[in-house]
Amino acid sequence: MATGPIATVYVRNLEERVKIDVLKETLRHVFSEFGVVIDIIAKTNLKAKGQAFVVFEDPESAKAAAEELQGFIIFEKPMQVALARTRSDATVKSHGTEEDVEMHKRRRLAEKDKRKALEAAEEQSRLKRPGHGLKSLNPATTVIPDEYLPPNKILFVQNLPEEYDVEAVTKIFGRFDGFREVRLVPGRRGIAFVEYAGEQGAITAKENTAGMVLGDTNTIKVTYQRQ
Incomplete structure (x- = not known):
């Protein structure tokens, strides 16, 4: 969800065969009539x-463009x-603090993980329907791969060195x-659950520790706890 005024316009039904650089230049020309375009x-x-x-410098320009350009024809x-x-990344960077930018990035990553989880569940459900050679399964019981589990405040850590105790794991995730x-x-041995106060802490920890090598050969796997 948005956390401030929206200065970005979402455009659909564009001609797919037009080259990206030509499309961007055309959109910039059309939308610049309503204000300063900072990114496309x-x-x-x-x-x-x-x-x-299309990202504008201010929300008022975005609102005007969305209202006036509905149905406007380009490339037939x-x-x-x-x-x-x-809000777009460009908007947050232009008007927000470093903390705003970081929070926006984390929120985007969390939303991306949730979309992947949903897509994985839908794909497994589709493959298990009659006609795909597999037994039909209720979508509610579809098993989502670990890497596509949606974010939550508890991480599941695997492949830790056997000698790692609570103190050693805390030094990494604390x-x-x-x-x-x-x-x-x-x-x-070799597995642990790491709990945070909320999703954002877990997301940050997962981003910064997944694939970390401990000891000589232990590449740890960090996923969200299965709910």
Whole structure:
């Protein structure tokens, strides 16, 4: 969700065959009539084709453009225009503090992880439907791969060196905001649960520790606890 005025316009139904640099220049020319455009995001990957984000310097310009350019035709297609649901990276960098930028980045990563989890669940459900050669399964019982689990405040750490105790694991994960505790599993070496006060602390810890090598050969795996 947005945490401030939206200065970004989301544009759909663009001609997919137009080269990106030409598309951006055309959008900049059209949207600059309503204010200062500080960034245009348009990508070539399949999911993002025909879409773009136009970032203005101020929310008033974005609102005016969204209202006035609905249905405006470029490259023989009417644009579908609306205010974006979240602030852009460029907006946050221009008007926010370093803390705002960091929080925005974490929020974006959390949303990305949640989307991946949903997509993974939907794909597994699709493959298990009749006609795909696998037994049908209720989507609610679909097992999501560890790497696509949605963020939560508890991390599951695997492949720790066997000699690592609570103190050793705390030295690694205790430096991130909101750290609460490390819990080892009795009788199971090499794994631990690390709890934070909220999702943001866990997200930051996961970003900074996943793939870390401990000892000589132990590359730890850090995921969110399965709910």
